[in-house]
Amino acid sequence: MRKIVMLGANARTQRSASSIQLPTEYSPSASSAPYYNYTTGDFIVDLRAKKKDDDEILLDQEDDKKKLKELLHERWENAREFNAFNYSLNCMYRCLDGKYDLSMQLNIERGELRRKPMHFKNIKEPFNHLRFNFTKLHDKEILFYLKCEDEPISDDPLDRHLVAVNSSPLERDHSLIIPSVNKCHPQVLTLQAVRIAVDLMLLVDDDTFHILFNSLLGQASVNHLHLHAMYWPYDSDLIHRKCEPLHDVPDAFVIRPPAWICPAIVFQLAKIEDYETFKRNIFKCVEYLTETNQAHNMFLARAQPIRISGAEKEEDRRGERPQLVTCYIFPRMNMIGAKPPSNFNPAANELAGNLTSYTIRFFESANEQAVIRIIEEEASLDDDTFQSLCFDLADVLIGRSVGTSRPVDLDVLEGLTSPEIDELRDSFQSFMPRSPSIRHRNSGSRSQSDDGCPPKLDALN
Template identity: 30%
Template sequence: VRQHLRLDPISCTVRNLWESSSSSMSVANTDTYEFSDSEFIYQTRPWVDKEASQLSRFDIELQKRWNKAMSLGVFRYGIDHIVTRVIPGPKRYIGQLNTLRATERRKPQEISSVNQPFNDKAFSFSWVKSEEILFNLQNVTTSKKSITDDGVSRETNGTDVQSPHCGQNGNSHDLSSSLGDAIHSQSSTDGEVKPERHTLIVNVSPMEFGHCLLVPQIDSHRPQVLTQTSIRVAIETMLLSKHRGIRMGFNSLCAFASVNHLHFHLYYLEQELIVDYFPVHHLGGRYFEFTGLPCPGFALQLYGTTVSEMARQTHRISSYFHENDIAHNIFLCRGSVFSEERNSMLTTIRLFIWPRKKFIGQKSADEFNVACIELGGHLPIKEVEGYYKLTETDVDAIIADACLPPEQYKDIRDHVIKMGLEEADKLQRNL
């Protein structure tokens, strides 16, 4: 039986501190967690270090509020019933039995296309109850400048975030991306820059401890299509945590996104996953290939580059997928730098993006769906029999069924290699 950590209030920059659950908060007047680039944590302890994961100011505030929401009955169920086992085999899949999530979660929306537009009449995260909202996130460094989703800064008084050891390959050269020209910071009527709201909301059908939803640009009512800003916000949120087991995932439409409103899943897991350490193969530029699981995909790392550059390079791939109607999943984690051994003390943010078969309403596997979490090696299992009987071979077969045909994946891979070589060539010419 797991015990939730109950934390005392701390001194931090959170405006309009959380009131009782009876308050009529909305996203517009929710508390705001303010931070600056100086708060980013680039390295965490590797899993070989057996000491408990450390917590940052952000972790403490998030967990305090998440625990309070649990104590107030905001969730549809608790998480004490969840049991965990490592499925034997070299991949060491983490299986978790969570029958209540399978039966109590909100019914997924009907999704028929990767390009399905936002529907104002359907459920969105703007509709959630006030007590489900944890806080908004505001980077006071980037809010000092106006940033568009093409990555271009409209002012010069802001800074970008550089990962440690950012050498020539980490120089930032912003290029126009193929999607979006919405302004990251919107001007208010008095001429001041009004930051967009990026909101953390509890997932009322939790998969694990701390499970919440990061909803970037919440007021823009965007469909479940990645923007460069949303990817940057996701990476920044990961950097606010000191916990080596923090995880974040994104499911595109037709890849098990259940709500067509731009969002990421965020949660904590106290077990190491294969994506935390498995080697990758260099393709070109800053693009790598991950083949540790039956579904191959692409990988990037923050090490040696900047947050903005990593977001832009990821967005190039996701934009290509979106434009070509390719379903995809993304998973972010803490792990070893790509060139390092599994137990290296040199860690970074790893990001994986998988093209995959579309899922449009057909029956999925009885044991688990194949979405971002599962492609990361973490398996929330729906039913008791599967939890105890699943072998690594069984899991491999279920995941392999989500793969694209080899010839289609090869075409995508060739395009990613081409993009990577273009990036490397542009970087070389700009030196």
């Protein structure tokens, strides 16, 4: 277990705001940021499959081509000189005792100084040039552009796919991936955006690297297509968990409580020959969620091969199993309106077990049971809604008419939104907490789950 680390205690810097919007036809010469050129031959499918001979080849190549991880870190650190961040990182971490090995970061300044979330009513809202968007970035906030030399990311030579700083970072090198910034796409995942996310996961040689996406009504704060690229100092326990098949869909899986804190659809890239199928399955899934106005979060990580048998949790303590790019898609409750940060906001990173607390009080006192309760109340779909969604997604991924797999007794719920289904259920039965840790209780106040001594803070190197 790592110890508490204090990141930079410099005085807070205030990021200036730009009122200049770049034209959509701007050229590469408008920015001094470099290009990161790569080929599909640079992809690393399994981080543990590299042999010593491969490492020597990579070292020889580094003289001519810098690794993506190194370029990201170098450019991110340089951005400090230009006051690109709202604050200097000054974070602490702790691990919560319990079944799911949740980790929690204390980041008070992010809660206070990050850009105020916008108010949204639907998953698909048109892009608005009058609101903040990433064409307003300063030149020094752009870290680099992306270009695939053998398989172009897009057919439009004017497209600019860039990586920029996140002005309110969670960790060092926390950045934003902005596909086709000049096209001003709303915050809806495109196949092109999925492709860029998968490519970056295959290019970064680090198992702590993650890519995340939050939809509108799912904690996204800006309606301009972007994903998050970041490192997290702890493994998410999600990658050690057993899954179950998604009905009759090949290479598609689900995980749900009590195996994990909230339900998710899971895809994994086990071999490069499945690269196209992997991307399209992810896109089909999020496209259906978008079209049905279902909020969602996406978390990409390196995980051991998916298991559908054996123990519910099985860690690779000897480091022998492959580390494969794995995508977890969390369909979730729609969050209408902008919710100010309180204890923590359950978005992609949080649903994967990596929490950020905005208050010292919650950071010190929170336990696993309290966290699960918040996620259940603000994010998790109920079992029936998720099960119904799984039937429909199986049809979408296979190419059948939606509803083919759905049992007849579920048809009564067709056309209802998640809140409507919840309201219907509540009219027939009283509410009972779904947390695995409190199911055995027959009575008692829900607030009692927050009591007790806070877990001990461990100092990290």
